[in-house]
Amino acid sequence: DAKTTQPPSMDCAEGRAANLPCNHSTISGNEYVYWYRQIHSQGPQYIIHGLKNNETNEMASLIITEDRKSSTLILPHATLRDTAVYYCIASLSGNTPLVFGKGTRLSVIA
Amino acid sequence: DAGVIQSPRHEVTEMGQEVTLRCKPISGHDYLFWYRQTMMRGLELLIYFNNNVPIDDSGMPEDRFSAKMPNASFSTLKIQPSEPRDSAVYFCASSLNWLAGPLQETQYFGPGTRLLVL
Numbered sequence: 001d002a003k004t005t006q007p008p009s010m011d012c013a014e015g016r017a018a019n020l021p022c023n024h025s026t027i028s029g030n031e032y033v034y035w036y037r038q039i040h041s042q043g044p045q046y047i048i049h050g051l052k053n054n055e056t057n058e059m060a061s062l063i064i065t066e067d068r069k070s071s072t073l074i075l076p077h078a079t080l081r082d083t084a085v086y087y088c089i090a091s092l093s094g095n096t097p098l099v100f101g102k103g104t105r106l107s108v109i110a
Numbered sequence: 111d112a113g114v115i116q117s118p119r120h121e122v123t124e125m126g127q128e129v130t131l132r133c134k135p136i137s138g139h140d141y142l143f144w145y146r147q148t149m150m151r152g153l154e155l156l157i158y159f160n161n162n163v164p165i166d167d168s169g170m171p172e173d174r175f176s177a178k179m180p181n182a183s184f185s186t187l188k189i190q191p192s193e194p195r196d197s198a199v200y201f202c203a204s205s206l207n208w209l210a211g212p213l214q215e216t217q218y219f220g221p222g223t224r225l226l227v228l
Contacts (some may be wrong), residue, residue: 036217043114043201043219044153093211097143100153 001099002027002090005035009105012082020077020104024089025069034066035073036100037084044087044100048071078108111143114220116202128190133222134183135204143217144177144187153201159185171220192227199224 005023010032012018024033035047048055048062055062061074081088087103119135123129135142140143143158164180170177173201179185187194203217 041222042216043203043222045219046216049216082228093215097155097158098217102152 001092002019002031004088004101005092006055006086006088006101008102009107011109012078012106013079014108014110015077018073018078018082018088018106018108020073020075020088020106021070022073023070024088024090027047027090027094029068031090032073033062034069034089034091034099035060035062035085036087036089036099037082038087038103039081039084048087067081078106080108082106083108114202114204114218116200116220117161118223119221120224120226121216122228123192124192124228127194127227128188129192129225129227131187131189131200131202131225133185133220134136134185134186135185135202136218137183137206139206139218140180141207142150143178143205144185145201145203145219147201148197167179189225192225193228197225197227201212 002024020065032049032051034049036044040042047059048057050062050064062069085103087100090096093099117154118131133204144156145153146156147153156169157177158165161181175189177187199222201219201222203219205217
C-alpha cells in the first residue's frame with residue numbers, strides 16, 4: 001500500500017467548508033484512496049473512496065488530482081459533530097485489510 | 111441492522127487474569143477483523159477471518175492472544191494471562207466481501223471494548 005501523509009491537526013469554523021489534504025505521491029495506478037473518520041470514543045466510520053474521478057456522497061466530496069499524487073476530502077458545511085480524526089488510506093482493492101495511519105485531527109469550532 | 115456488536119464495552123481486570131472480548135458481526139458479512147488502538151501505536155490490525163477461517167494472524171502480539179470464530183455470527187478475542195501493556199481499545203469490524211470491489215470491502219466497526227489491566 002502507498003504511504004499517505006496528512007497534517008496532524010486542523011481547525012475549521014462551524015458552517016464553513018473543511019478541506020482535509022492527503023499526500024500519496026507513491027500511489028500506484030490501481031490503488032484506491034479511502035477516507036474514514038473516527039469520532040471520539042467510537043470506531044472508525046467509512047466516508048468515501050475514489051480511484052481517479054472526483055466522488056461525492058451524502059457525507060463528503062473527494063477531489064483527486066489528475067496525477068493522483070494527492071487528494072482532498074471536503075466537508076462542505078462542517079458541524080461540531082464533524083470533529084474527529086480523519087484517516088486517508090491508499091490501498092489496492094482486495095489486497096490486505098486497510099492500514100490506518102495517524103490521520104488528521106479536525107476540530108470544528110463554534 | 112444493529113451494526114457490529116461488541117461486549118463488554120468496558121473491562122477492568124488485574125494482571126494475570128484471563129480476558130475474553132466478544133464480537134457479533136453484521137449479518138451476511140463474510141469478513142471479520144480485530145484491531146487494537148492505543149495512543150502510542152494507533153490502530154493496529156491483529157487478525158482477520160474469512161467465512162470463520164483465520165486468514166492472517168501476523169498482527170497478534172504474542173501467544174497470550176488468541177482469537178476464534180466458531181460461527182458466522184460470533185467471534186472472541188482472548189488474552190491469557192493479561193498484562194498492563196494490553197490496556198487498549200479493542201475494535202471488531204466486519205465487511206461484506208473482500209474481493210468484490212471497494213464498496214463491498216467497506217469495513218464497519220463496532221463501538222470497541224475499553225480494556226484496562228491493572
